[in-house]
Amino acid sequence: MATEKKVRGVTIRLYKGDITDYDGDAVVNAANNYLWMGSGVAGAIKRKGGVEIEREAVAKGPINVGEAVVTDAGQLNVDYVIHAAVMGQDLTTNERFIREATTNSLFLCDELGIKRVAFPAFGTGVGGFPLRECAKAMLEEVVLYLKEEDTNLEEIAFYLYGDEAFQAFSDVLESLETDPGSGQ
DSSP states (O other): OOOEEEETTEEEEEEESOGGGOOSSEEEEEEETTOOOOSHHHHHHHHHHOHHHHHHHHHTOOOOTTOEEEEEOTTSSSSEEEEEEEEOTTOOOOHHHHHHHHHHHHHHHHHHTOOEEEEOOTTSSTTOOOHHHHHHHHHHHHHHHHHHSOOOOSEEEEEEOSHHHHHHHHHHHHHSOOOTTSOO
16 A cells, blocks of 8 residues: 655655644645635635635635635644635536646645645545545646656645545555656
8 A cells, every 4th residue: 555655756645634734835725716615625724724714715716617826824734725626616526627726736836835735635525526536636647747847846745534535545646657766
């Protein structure tokens, strides 16, 4: 069961737990395009980080599904929250939106000089997107980004809720082609 791999010197690491406990530079919120923070990951970030995160996010919306914006992180142990719109007001998502939101979040990390970021499993809660398909889409986009872009990133973490999500991401991570000879 793979819990980490390296791609061009960047560690992709899986954790089972609460993304609001991450101690890095940024966490990514799986958002709707109006950036309201209700339930799931968004609700947890708002509860622990404070309502000012939602106020700042909503002031930057609405955005197109697949895009991302950044806010301060309130009381969280990180500097930024990146709000990636993975669904619209209909609360559904698809593979294309998940891929675009992942890539646009990574570009935003590099614009901000972020070295360590944590993602949730996009769209698998309220959005109802299948875990294994989410893992494949997100991890493939991360690997592609790391292979094609010069990046400041040192760690890309995935905080996964429950055994099923962790197993799905672990299986996909293990199957991905990363660095030849990296030992990972």
